[in-house]
Amino acid sequence: MTKVIKVMALGSLLAASALYGVSTAACVGCHGANFEKKAMGISKVVKDMSKEDIVKALKGYKDGSYGGAMKGLMKGQVASLSDADIDSIASSIKGGSAKAPDKTEAPAKAEAKVVDINAKVADKARLDKEDLGNKKVVDETVLGLRKTSLFEENVKPNDGKFNRPAPGASARFERAYVNAPPMIPHSVDGLLPITKENNQCLGCHMPDVAKGVGATPIPPSHFTNYRPETVLKDGELVKEGKKVGLKADIGNTSDIKIAKAKKLNHLYQGRFNCSQCHAPQANVDTAVGNTFKPDGLTGDLKTSSNLADIINDGVK
C-alpha cells in the first residue's frame, strides 16, 4: 500500500497575512473587523469601550479577575499576550488601525475554494524519474531523499513556511481520503500547545459557535464515546455489563461488542487534544512522488466527513 503523503498548498495562499502574534487578526472572527460586533452575541461592543476599560478587561481575563460566562474563552485569547501587547492592541482598537484581513488579504478569502493539496505529488515526469525498476542507469539525484548528488553538495534544509493566514482568512484543503482528519489551513500561532486550561480551538470550532465564525463545526464523532464501558465491580472486571474475569484472570476481552456508541452531550475527552490528529501545514514538497489515489473521494466528501453516519448506519 502506498503511503499518503501530503504536500502544502500553493505559494499564492501564503500571501502575507497580518502578523498573528500581537495583531488583532485572531479577534475579528468574533468581534468584527473594527470591533463593532458583540462577540458571540454576548460581549460588549469593544470599539465603544474606553482604552482603559479595554486594557482592564484584557488584563482581567488574563489573571481571571474579569469577565462573564465566557471568560474562559477570552482567557485563551489573551493568555500569551504581555502587558505591552495588551496596551498596543487597546491603542490600535481605539485608533482604528485594528483591522485584520481586509483588502490586502482578501484574495485568499474571495477565492475561498478548497485547495487540492495532492495536485503536485503525482507529476508523471517525476514519478518516471524516481521509478528505479528495470533501469540500467539511474539518476543519482533520485537515490536519496535529499535529491542531490552523492557528494551531497549544496544540501539545504527544507524551508517550509508555516506562516499561514489567520483563521477566517485561509482556504481549506481538500481531504486526503474519505473521512481523513482535515489539515489545519490557518495559522496556529498562539493557539498551541493545547493545555487542560487552554484549548482555543473550541472557542471557534464548537458546533454552537462555529457557524458564526465561519469555521467547520466539530463533527458528531467527536462527541461520541466509541469505547466499551469498563469498570471494576466487586473485584471483577466488567465491560459493557459483561463480566470478563477476575483481576488475576482478565480473560478474552476482544469479543466484547459495544451495543451502542454513547453520544455524549459534551466533547469526548479522547478528542480534546486536537493537534494530535489535525496538523498545521507548511509548503514543503513530498520527499518522493506519490501514486496514492483515494477511493470514492467525490462531491461533499472532498470537504466534509460522514464518519458518524457510516458507523451508525443500520444501528437502531
Ligand code: HEC
Ligand atoms: C472565539 C471568539 C472570540 C475571539 C477570537 C476573541 N474574543 Fe474577545 N470576547 C469574546 C466573548 C464571547 C467575550 C465575552 C466574554 C465574557 O463572558 O466575559 C469577549 C470579550 C472581550 C472583551 C471585553 C468585552 C466585555 O464584554 O467586557 C474584550 C476587550 C475583547 N474580548 C477583546 C478581544 C481581543 C483583543 C481579541 C483578540 C486578541 C479577542 N477578544 C478575541 C469572544 C472572542
Ligand code: HEC
Ligand atoms: C479564531 C477562530 C478559530 C480558532 C481559534 C481555530 N480555528 Fe480552525 N478554523 C477556523 C475557520 C474560520 C476555518 C475555515 C478556514 C478559514 O476560513 O480560515 C477553520 C478551519 C479549520 C480546519 C479545516 C476544516 C475543514 O473543513 O477543512 C481545521 C482542521 C481546524 N480549523 C482546526 C483547528 C484547530 C486544531 C484549532 C486549535 C489549534 C483551531 N482550528 C483554532 C477558525 C478557527
Ligand code: HEC
Ligand atoms: C483521535 C484523532 C482526532 C482528534 C484528537 C480530533 N479529531 Fe477532528 N477529526 C478526526 C477525524 C478522523 C476526522 C474525520 C472523520 C470524522 O468526521 O470523524 C475529523 C474531523 C474533524 C472536522 C471536520 C468535520 C466535518 O464535518 O468535515 C473538524 C472541524 C474537526 N475534526 C475538528 C477537531 C477539533 C477542533 C478537535 C479538538 C477539540 C479535534 N477535531 C480532535 C480526528 C480527530
